[in-house]
Amino acid sequence: MPASSHVVDRLQVTFDDEHAVANAGLVVPATLAVRLGFEQLVDDTVDLGLRPGAANGGRKAATVVTGMLAGARCIDDLDVLRAGATGRVLPFTVAAPSTVGTWLRAFTFGHVRQLDRVLDRLLVRAWEAGAGPGDAMLVIDIDSTICEVHGYDKQGATYGYTRTRGYHPLLATRADTGEVLHVRLRQGAANTQRGIIRFVEELIARVRRAGAAGPIVLRADSGFWSNRLFKVCRRLDVKFSVTVTRQKPIVELIEGIDEDAWIDIDYPGIAQVAEVGYRGMRLIVRRVRNANDELALFQTWRHHAFLTDRDGGPVELDQHHRAHAVVELAIRDLKDNGLARLPSGRFAANAAWTVLAAIAHNLARWTATLGMDHEGLTVAKTLRTRLLAIPGRLTRTARRWTLHLPARWPWQHVFKDTLARLRALPAPM
Numbered sequence: 001m002p003a004s005s006h007v008v009d010r011l012q013v014t015f016d017d018e019h020a021v022a023n024a025g026l027v028v029p030a031t032l033a034v035r036l037g038f039e040q041l042v043d044d045t046v047d048l049g050l051r052p053g054a055a056n057g058g059r060k061a062a063t064v065v066t067g068m069l070a071g072a073r074c075i076d077d078l079d080v081l082r083a084g085a086t087g088r089v090l091p092f093t094v095a096a097p098s099t100v101g102t103w104l105r106a107f108t109f110g111h112v113r114q115l116d117r118v119l120d121r122l123l124v125r126a127w128e129a130g131a132g133p134g135d136a137m138l139v140i141d142i143d144s145t146i147c148e149v150h151g152y153d154k155q156g157a158t159y160g161y162t163r164t165r166g167y168h169p170l171l172a173t174r175a176d177t178g179e180v181l182h183v184r185l186r187q188g189a190a191n192t193q194r195g196i197i198r199f200v201e202e203l204i205a206r207v208r209r210a211g212a213a214g215p216i217v218l219r220a221d222s223g224f225w226s227n228r229l230f231k232v233c234r235r236l237d238v239k240f241s242v243t244v245t246r247q248k249p250i251v252e253l254i255e256g257i258d259e260d261a262w263i264d265i266d267y268p269g270i271a272q273v274a275e276v277g278y279r280g281m282r283l284i285v286r287r288v289r290n291a292n293d294e295l296a297l298f299q300t301w302r303h304h305a306f307l308t309d310r311d312g313g314p315v316e317l318d319q320h321h322r323a324h325a326v327v328e329l330a331i332r333d334l335k336d337n338g339l340a341r342l343p344s345g346r347f348a349a350n351a352a353w354t355v356l357a358a359i360a361h362n363l364a365r366w367t368a369t370l371g372m373d374h375e376g377l378t379v380a381k382t383l384r385t386r387l388l389a390i391p392g393r394l395t396r397t398a399r400r401w402t403l404h405l406p407a408r409w410p411w412q413h414v415f416k417d418t419l420a421r422l423r424a425l426p427a428p429m
């Protein structure tokens with residue numbers, strides 16, 4: 001055997017270092033959580049009354065959110081925050097997983113709405129700190145997804161249109177940053193449009209309160225196409241761009257488009273765009289040549305259409321509408337982290353877990369926006385690898401604590417700059 005294998009085989013392993021810190025980089029988003037007043041906000045907003053586990057809700061919520069940032073996918077995974085001296089670098093007392101489970105099971109629908117109010121207030125504070133769009137255009141993507149669950153003891157989990165047993169959350173994300181602006185957990189068999197009007201009304205009111213002073217554009221896929229949605233958008237002074245399905249009136253309009261009206265666009269394969277009116281709105285149609293028709297006598301097209309009331313040329317509007325796909329990046333991050341599992345058998349507990357997952361998701365993005373001065377989307381795995389999952393060791397000398405991090409860490413300058421920027425943010429009033 002090579003000599004190196006002897007070194008590995010003879011290496012003794014013991015778990016006895018009380019000063020080791022797992023995921024030492026959590027001090028960065030924890031600093032932002034303090035500046036946003038997260039723990040106190042939960043204590044002031046969520047009132048579980050005399051229910052079991054009602055006390056100290058702020059530190060339990062902070063435990064869940066911070067654990068999710070560290071990669072926790074279920075309640076038991078939250079124990080990673082109690083390893084070594086990790087809890088000493090966090091600005092709250094880490095709660096035991098069993099205590100967190102009792103707290104979550106105490107939630108009802110009304111308490112979930114209170115927790116959703118925390119997400120609302122955090123958005124206001126983060127945007128006031130500099131993460132908001134200001135007077136610029138705010139593009140919001142609405143979508144739904146299926147969160148698969150297993151086992152029969154899952155309240156509200158049913159089989160939906162994908163033939164997958166689970167829940168059917170509805171969410172709205174900010175296109176340029178991936179922040180979750182609003183989220184609502186629904187039963188698995190819920191119709192895609194169920195609750196969408198109330199959801200949009202709450203969403204627009206929320207972003208306006210948070211400081212979105214410029215124009216707002218709402219993008220959605222065909223599952224949300226309805227005249228009711230268009231009416232509420234007009235009432236709320238929101239522009240829309242919504243995909244439509246191939247129903248008979250739409251098909252007839254597409255077939256009636258003159259060949260001279262089609263405009264070539266930059267798209268994989270041969271593609272063109274055209275426009276036609278539909279009930280006072282603009283129907284933008286993109287057609288793409290079928291790849292297997294290159295040698296055919298009669299070539300065919302695949303058509304994709306959406307309705308909008310926005311100004312601009314059809315090519316520009318089509319390109320903007322196609323960018324709706326960025327919502328899938330936020331959904332992927334949520335499912336890779338907080339929404340990888342919905343841990344409870346009670347629907348309200350899972351709904352609360354969903355809101356906390358959205359808060360953890362946003363803390364990661366606000367850390368990049370406010371601390372790293374990063375523009376655009378941030379992938380959670382990248383942030384965890386470079387900033388959060390850093391091993392450390394905590395020591396105390398002359399009554400002063402020092403967190404020692406690995407020498408020659410490739411992104412140490414990013415860590416230092418981010419922490420300094422977040423510490424410079426004003427404390428909540």
